[in-house]
Amino acid sequence: MSGETKKRVLSGIQPSGNLTIGNYLGALQQWVAEQDTFECYFCIVDLHALTVPQDPAALRAKTREVAAIYLAAGIDPEKSAVFVQSHVSAHTELSWILTCLTPIGWLYRMTQFKDKSSKQQQESIGAGLLNYPILMAADILLYQASAVPVGDDQRQHLEFTRDIAQRFNHTYGETFTLPEAMIPREGARIMGLDNPLAKMSKSEASEYHAVYLLDPPDIARKKIMRSQTDSGRDVRFSSDPERAGVNNLLTIYQALTGEPKEAIEARFEGKGYGDLKKAVAEQVNDRLSPLQARYNRLMHENGYLDEILAQGAERARAVADKTLAEVRDRVGFVAPYR
Ligand code: TRP
Numbered sequence: 001m002s003g004e005t006k007k008r009v010l011s012g013i014q015p016s017g018n019l020t021i022g023n024y025l026g027a028l029q030q031w032v033a034e035q036d037t038f039e040c041y042f043c044i045v046d047l048h049a050l051t052v053p054q055d056p057a058a059l060r061a062k063t064r065e066v067a068a069i070y071l072a073a074g075i076d077p078e079k080s081a082v083f084v085q086s087h088v089s090a091h092t093e094l095s096w097i098l099t100c101l102t103p104i105g106w107l108y109r110m111t112q113f114k115d116k117s118s119k120q121q122q123e124s125i126g127a128g129l130l131n132y133p134i135l136m137a138a139d140i141l142l143y144q145a146s147a148v149p150v151g152d153d154q155r156q157h158l159e160f161t162r163d164i165a166q167r168f169n170h171t172y173g174e175t176f177t178l179p180e181a182m183i184p185r186e187g188a189r190i191m192g193l194d195n196p197l198a199k200m201s202k203s204e205a206s207e208y209h210a211v212y213l214l215d216p217p218d219i220a221r222k223k224i225m226r227s228q229t230d231s232g233r234d235v236r237f238s239s240d241p242e243r244a245g246v247n248n249l250l251t252i253y254q255a256l257t258g259e260p261k262e263a264i265e266a267r268f269e270g271k272g273y274g275d276l277k278k279a280v281a282e283q284v285n286d287r288l289s290p291l292q293a294r295y296n297r298l299m300h301e302n303g304y305l306d307e308i309l310a311q312g313a314e315r316a317r318a319v320a321d322k323t324l325a326e327v328r329d330r331v332g333f334v335a336p337y338r
Pocket of ligand 1: 010011012013014045048135136139140148150154157
């Protein structure tokens with residue numbers, strides 16, 4: 001298949017908090033697998049991170065850290081464009097144009113906005129938090145991406161993206177490809193180790209909530225060994241909320257090994273939760289140690305990461321600027337004379 005005919009994929013993660021095994025199993029692992037089938041664009045969405053207050057030095061460090069984790073996880077910069085969102089100014093520009101086409105009712109209805117804003121005083125909620133989905137739509141639409149590999153919690157954002165793309169296409173003529181969410185069958189939703197009823201988050205303060213991708217093996221093991229389970233003994237997949245902890249550990253095991261559920265249940269037949277936890281810890285560490293070794297190597301190679309990000313931004317701009325030029329023309333902007 002030639003480069004021209006491959007369908008496009010775009011996805012991104014915010015450079016805030018610490019990337020977890022939830023990010024890995026829900027997104028990164030799938031990105032790596034899509035690289036040969038699609039023309040892939042993977043960005044670090046620093047503009048999105050600004051929707052809540054950030055320390056500038058920490059944001060800068062996190063942006064590089066997340067980029068290095070993409071590469072360490074197996075994103076190949078020869079195949080995929082890896083770039084920082086703010087390096088491609090088309091994102092903010094398209095975002096404004098789409099903002100003017102977005103009914104605010106659509107924004108107030110988004111569950112993520114409702115969740116995040118309910119935790120804050122009305123006066124201190126940044127307008128960026130409300131407009132967040134528009135920027136995400138711009139990220140996707142600029143690349144005419146047909147598939148967006150994300151975790152289960154991003155479904156509504158993808159629906160929003162399709163809605164705004166359709167609205168633009170109706171208003172100004174066919175311009176944007178309508179993207180589909182691509183949600184992994186296994187591991188799309190990894191739950192908190194300390195609270196298996198809430199999704200694992202990279203910005204949760206409590207110590208035993210999540211295994212971070214850069215956790216040393218003994219810490220990762222300790223977090224898994226202490227994860228919350230029920231008082232039962234059968235190691236079985238279950239949709240019973242009471243048994244969500246064990247189900248979550250099994251889901252992690254399944255997403256890492258790719259084994260069918262029945263085979264996993266058979267493996268733990270007659271064994272207890274302690275055995276399951278040990279086995280999960282081992283699988284997690286087997287996956288994390290080569291990732292961490294690659295991470296450390298490339299963070300120590302002077303200038304390597306910056307060069308990759310510069311090349312990624314160039315490739316991204318070539319596509320994004322082309323779409324933006326068409327959009328500018330469609331909405332009636334005078335083309336710059338020179
Ligand atoms: N909203 C996404 C998240 O929190 C991050 C994101 C921003 C994204 N822009 C994107 C994901 C474009 C996919 C495509 O996970």
